[in-house]
Every structure is written in structure tokens, then in C-alpha cells.
Amino acid sequence: MTTVDDKPAVDTPPRPNPAWALLRNSWRQLTSMRTALTLLFLLAIASIPGSVLPQRNVSAQAVSDYFRDHPDLAPTLDRLGAFDAYASVWFSAIYVLLFTSLIGCIVPRIREHWRAVRMTPPEAPRRLDRLAASSPAEEVEGTPAEAAARIRGTLRAARWRTAAREQADGSWTVSAEKGHTKETGNLLFHGALLAVLAGVAFGGWYGWHGNRILVAGEDTAFCNSVPQFDESGLGPRVDDADLPPFCLELTDFRADFLETGMPEFFEATVTVDEDGARRSERFSVNSPLRLDGASVYLLGHGYAPVIRYTDRYGVTQERVSPFLSTDPLLTSEGVAKFPDANVDPATGQRQDDQQIGFQGIYVPTMPEEGLVVQSVHPAENNPGLTLIAYRGNLGEDAGIPNSVYSINQAQIDRGKLTQVGEARLLRPGESWTLDDGGTVTFVGTRQYATISIRQDPGQLFVLVSAVLGLIGLTLSLYGKRRRVFFRITAADLGESSTTGRSSLMEAGGLPRTDYPGFADEFAELVAATRPGGRRAEDTAEGTE
Template sequence: MTALDERPTVDDRRRPNPVWALLRNSWRQLTSMRTALTLLFLLAIASIPGSVLPQRAVSAQAVSDYFRDHPDLAPTLDRLGAFDAYASVWFSAIYVLLFTSLIGCIIPRVREHWRAARMTPPEAPRRLDRLAASVPAEEIDGTPAEAAERIRAMLRAARWRAIAREQADGGWTVSAEKGHLKETGNLVFHTALLCVLAGVAFGGWYGWHGNRILVAGPDTAFCNSVPQFDESDLGPRVDDADLPPFCLELTDFEARFLDTGMPESFEATATVEENGGARSERFAVNSPLRLDGASVYLLGHGYAPVIRYTDRYGVTQERVSPFLSTDLNQTSEGVAKFPDANVDPATGQRQDDQQVGFQGIYAPTMPTEGLVTISVHPAERNPGLTLLAYRGNLGEDAGIPNSVYSINQAQIDRGKLTQIGEAKLLRPGESWTLDDGSTVTFVGTREYATIAVRSDPGQLFVLFSSVLGLIGLTLSLYGKRRRVFFRITPGDLGESSTTGRSSFMEAGGLPRTDYPGFADEFAQLVAATRPGGGTAKDTAEGTV
């Protein structure tokens, strides 16, 4: 076999690379407008779980409550990432694909639109009567050059892009087009959508947020740091040192309810220490507190019972324990733990089996009869606290995280923690003496506010992009792409002219997009070319 025989044939050289062909076709499919719209629709569907189901990034306690209320369904949803919808793999995949598709759609269209906007209107076709709208030749005043210039000036005054061209037979044509703003609006809208996605992504990278239950009082003040949040989420480009320094103390909380129990308004007053100074600020549910580098939002409200325990050695300890609401009437559940109770003063050693914890249900308005552990109104009109006492090892020293809102059930099941007597109902100021002579007192309550501290550096950019998108969408809806053509020929066409200088004009036009009103606009343009026809400025009303 010679070297000549080993050369590739013509068919071999023309056969496309299958990998390259697959990549090229996949890119074309991804960057098509149909794919972009499909991905946008899928993104909207993928956002539904984040709106319907509780999210860990917003409220981990709400997710825990969902697990408690739906023990069979919640684990399955959790494996699918439904409680972290916006950080899930499937949401991120749709997001990235949509971002890529929009870039691939916009860049070629911008190039084509720029080329089309710079081009002059095309020459008038030979047969104007074949266009969507047309009028036959009729006599007009002036030579073809004068008539063409008059028509061109009329169209330019009506904001048409118009050009007049002289023909070889002595006649003239006028070509005009309008409606490029429709495609401009389309591109502005899609570019704005791309900017919104970029702004959201930027906010996700450099933003952060944290939630905190802030109880009223100077001893429960909060300073902006990750360890002091009940739950927090920092962006990949943010660490604890990047958080702006400030402190908050909840000084007052005003909650107003209707007689039906529905909330009327929530308003919090806080002392803010920031930039070396202190000031008092008020904020509400729809009126966040704006700070330097962060915003504080009011999410919820509840009560924190103050429980004082005096152990058998006479040592008194006090806990301010936020109770979590279980219904709309603020029936709340929580615990007060005293792991350092009953320390023998002779030895100074803590007895692990003598730790004490109280699990309680608080009702701000107890019913006058019936079940006393259910509140009938969210305001504190007839408060009562029902307590269960436990003694033993609370399990706080095992190195395993425990909930601050419940007693460790595993310790009860293992017999490490035992219940003391029966449940006891206490009014504010009342005490309960336990079997070993120790006492527990329900001192009263403090109100608390559930706050969210957030920073989103892409927020203003997203807002600006959204406004820009609305402008682009308006232009794309009201813009109508269309073209009109006029042909003016000398007046000697075998007919007698009524004037010394006259020409014959025929016209035609076609809409480039769906435009039901084009026939009327075209008729007004033709009428404006006749003597006494006025101008064509009014023909553009409502369209661009």
C-alpha cells in the first residue's frame, strides 16, 4: 500500500466530528429562546417549595415544627432539599443553566440588532400591490424629487427612519421603517433579567443573615456576632470578622390584638449601639431597622417566663426562658434548666444526679373553665404557667447538643431523669415547694421579639435591574416593527395632468410583527401626502 492510498478520502474529510457536533447542537439548543423560557418556568416552579415550606435559612425552629407535625413526609422532603430549596443542587443547576442560556441568547441578538439599527431602510420592492397594505398610483403635486423630499420630511417628523432614492427612470422612492425599540425593549428586558440573576448570585456570595430571639432587658442584649445568633448563614465570601459591629437591647415591645385574637400591630423599641454612639430606634413588621451594613427585621413575638429556683441549700438562681408559641393564641412551650443546682457548700462539688429542670406550658390568657394549658387570647389577660419538675442528670455535659426548648427525652427514657410529683399551675408571683424543700417561683414574664439581621449587597442592584426590566418589557409590548414604501414617477403616464408640475405616487407597507392597527396607520400616512392632509405625527400615538 502506498502513501497515496493512505490519504483520507473526500468523504472522510467532510464527515463532522461527532463530539464537536454534539457540543455545537447542545449549545444551540441551550441558547435558544424556547429553552430560556422553559428554564425560567422551571425556576419559578423550583421556587415554590421555598415559599410553601419552612426554610432552615429563615427559621430552623419552623422546620423542626414541620418534622414534628409531619413525621412521615418531612424526612423525604428533607432528602430532596425542600427545606433548603434555594441552596439545593437542583435549584442551583436550573439557575446556572438559565444564566448561561440568557447570555447565549442575548449576545448574538445584540449584535444583530446593532447591525439592523445602523442599516438604512431597504429599497422599495418592485410590486407594492403585493404588500399587506397598498394604494394604487394617484396624482400628487410637484416633481418626483419634490414629492419624495416632502414625503421623507413628513415621515421623519413622525419619527420614522426614512430615506429617499433616485431611480434610473427619473422617478424616486421613499423607504421608511419604525419599531426598532421593540427589539431594544426585548434586549433590555432580557439583559435586566440576567442582571437580576447576577445580583441575586452576588448577594448569595457576599450576603449573610442570622436569626435571634431577643428578650427585653439589659441582661439579654445582643451584639452582632455569629456565636450570639440562634441560627445564622454566612455567604461563601463572608466570615465572622466581616460582620458590622453593633449591639441591640430590646427595651420595649408593644403588641396589639383584636378581640378575636388576630394581631393588629407589632412594634419594637431597641437601644442601638453603633459607631461609638447609642440611640433609641423603633421598628415594626413592615418597617425594618436600617443599620450601617445590615437591616433588622421583626419576624415574630412571644413571651419569656422568668423562673426562680431556690435549691435545698438555699442558693437561688433565675432563668429567663423564651417559650415557643404553638398556636395563634400564644400558647407556648419551653423549659428552664438548672444544671448547677444543689451544689454541696461543704465540698463545692456539683452532684450530677441532683440537677433540676422544669418543662412548662405558658398560657397568656387561661380559660375560666376547661383545659387550663390552652390560651384563649394572645394578650396577657389571665396568665398562668403549668410546670413539670424533673430531677437527675439533664445530659448537658455529654458533649451532645441539646435543645434549649425541651427536656432531653433520652435521659428520661434511660432513667437518668425522673419526674417530681404532678404538674403544677402557677400564677405570676406564686411558688411551688418540691419534695426536698426546694422552691420554684413564677416571677412573671418578659416579652421577646424574633428578629432577623440581614445584609444583601446585591439588593439595590436587583431593584435597579427590576425597574430596567419593566421599562424594557413596556417597550417590547408597545413597540411595533413596520415598513412603508412610496414610489413617485413623472406625471406623463398617458393621462392629462391637472397642474403644470405633477407626479404619480403609489404606496405599500407591511408590519414586521403582529400589529392589528397597521392598516389605519398606513391609511393616515397616505392621507397626509395629499393636499391638505396635514402631518403624520398622530399616526405614531400608542406605538414606538
């Protein structure tokens, strides 16, 4: 009977945990340079909607206009977050992934680069003639130790990291390397990019901004608070109480135009009330007004017609209504609403169906002939105001927000508002008597400035990071990593020797990156190491 000996059991390695393996591989994929570049490209694409489409935190009115002009497309874009692109889930996801990827890329490379910088240049290879650049052995003056010291001094003067070693056979080798600034610049660039992302995120959390149409005049002054902004946006860590207290009054506005109507110069003069002290300041488009805790930027300019209405009971009201420009020549549209008009003095009751609103088109310079539908120049050379009167319920008390720049079209469609007579063209100082005896007068205009007030605490940090990023990119592009090696052996003393004490030196070198000029630099460096040769810093390239 044959028996088979039991074979010893073979130890099989434990199977890795599938969940841990998935996490590890996912992390490696996320922190690869290819993924970081892909996410950076996706971030650029994700920024396109924020540049092309109107954004709610910049101009809510522009978003409303887009809904009006594109009633079918706008709701779909709104569900995708296109009108709040930079606060959308998909943009935030790309942002966070890119942030994580950059950290995962940079930290290991910083450790490796730090070790490489501190590491002694490696030993010279046995066959220097097999390197990319080499120099045959030639006689040099001095013993191997003296020649090695001289070569090392020459290299160190040219900012090479060097190491000299004595070999067992009495020969000496000198190793040198240069060009670590390439990786330093690369890491600096990626670190700066990470800092830019962090600065933008910090500014988004702790920054705020607001836009305001500031009409000239003391009665239209502005104080820095959220209710007085036309449009505003506060960071998640900012509330109304954090806004710096100051007030602005537009006292003058200078607008210069070319004959073609193109703007040449805008300058606003304001009275600033800050901490109880009043002072006059000027600022222009490219020169913002710097205040304590905020900056005021000049965005645009326009006109606010002053319209006076006297109702049928003889009560007079006056409105200063900013009109929004519709073209570069400042043809402007707007409204003046009088919801408290026609109050019966006998009863003191307001008649909601007797409210008055005027929709108008203001033209700074009317054409000499033809219909007045568009201005021919943005300066007020021949101003005119075309008004359309509406009587009825303006819809101001319905609890639904209405635009201050247009008549409620829904009220017109429902028959709650009806047009009174035909449109009328008025020049400054002219009046129009309506069918009920009320009169409207075009008093004149005031200029207004569109200003943006904002505070971004990460702005300086982002600027410094961007400058460092450019420096790092320059270093990474111009830095060339390379190594050179020298071997010095004792020469046989004989009649062929030109000195009483000499050695043989051979050299070799190789670039660690693509460097077309390395051969020339190597030749000049070898020539500089010979006795009587020019200084290495005068011959070898100083580029890191």
C-alpha cells in the same frame, strides 16, 4: 482488448469530527429560546421545596421539628437536599444552565439587533399593491424630488427611520420603518433577567443573615456576632469578622390586637450602640431598621416567662426563658433549666442527678372557665403558667447539642429524668414548693421580638434589574415592527392636472409582527403626507 480509462477521483468532503459536532449541536440546543424557557420553568419548580419545606439556613429548629414529626420521610428529603434547596446540587445545576443559556441567547441577538438598527431601510418593492396595505396612485403637488422630501420630513416627524432614493427613470422612492423597540424591549427583558440571576448569585456569595429572639432588658442585649445568633447563615465569601459591629437592646415593645385576637400593629423600640454612639430607634413589621451594613427586620413577637428557683440549700437562680408560640393567640411552650441547682455547700460538688428543669405552657389570657390548655387572646389580660418539674440529669454535659426550648426526651426515656409531682398552674407572683423543699416562683414575663438581621449586597441591583425587566417586557408587548414605502413618479402634464407641476404618489406597507391596527395607521399616515394634511405625529400612532 478493451481498456477502460481510469475515471478521475471524486473529492469527498471530510467527515466532521463527531465530538465537535456533538458539542456544536449541544450548544445550539442549550442556547435556544425553548431551552431557556424550559430551564426557567424548572427553576420555578425547583424553588418549591425551598418554599414549602423548612430550610436550615432560615430555621434549623424548624428542620429538627420536621425530623421529629416525619421520621421516615425527613431522612430521604435530607439526602436529596430538600432542606438546603437553594444550595443543593440540582438547583445550582439548573441555575448555571439557565445563566449560560441566557447568555448564549442574548449575545447573538444583540449583534443582529444592532445591525438591524443601523441598517438603512430597504428599497421599496416593485409592486406596492401586493403588500398588506396599499394606496393607489394619486396626484400630489410638486416634482418627485420635492414630494419625496416632503414625505420624508412628515415621516421623520413621526419618528420613522427613513431613506429616500432617486431611481434611474427619474422617479423617487421613500422607505421607512418603525418598531425596533419591540426587539429592544425583548433584549432588555432577557438582559434584566440575566442581571437578576447575577444579582442573586452575588448576594448569595457576599450576603449574610441571622435570626435572634431579642428579649427585653439590658441583661439580654444582643451584639452582632455569629455566636449570639439563634440561627445564621454566611455567604462563602463572608466570615465572622466581616459582620458590622453594633449592639441592640430591646427597651419596649408595642403590640396592639383586635378583639378577635388578630394582630393590628407591632413596633419595637431598641437602643442601638453603633460605633460607640447610643441612640433609640423604632421599627415595625413593614418598616425595618436600617443600620450601617445591615438591616433589622421585625418578624414576630412573644413572651419570655421569668422563673426563679430556690433549691433545697437556699440558693436562688433566675431564668428568663423565651417560650415559642404554638398558635396565633400566643399560647407558648418552653423550658427553664437549672443544671447548677442543688450544689452541696459543704462539698461544693454538683450532684448531676439533682438537676432541675421545668417544662411549661404559658397562656397570656386564660379562659374564665375550663381547663387552661390554650389562650383565648394574645394580650396579657389573665396570664398563667403551667409547669411540669423534672429532676435528674438534664443531659447538658453529654456533648450533644440540646434544644433550649424543650426537655431532653431521650433522658426521660432512659430514666435519667423523672417528673416531680403533678403539673402546677401559677399566676404571676405565685410559688410552688417541691417535695425536696425547693421552691419555684413565676415572677412575671418580659416581651421579646423575633428579629432577622441581614445584608444582601445584590438587593438593590436585583431591584433595578427587575424594574428594567418590567420596562423591557412592556416595550416588547406594545412595540410593533412595520414598514411603509412610497413611490413618486412624474405626472403627465395635461388638462387633467390640477396644478402646473404635479407627481403621482403610490404607497404600500406591511407589519412585520401581528398588528391589527396597522391598516388604520397606514391610512392616516398616507393622508398626512398629502399637501395640507395633518401632521403625522397628530395622526399616526406614536407607538413604537
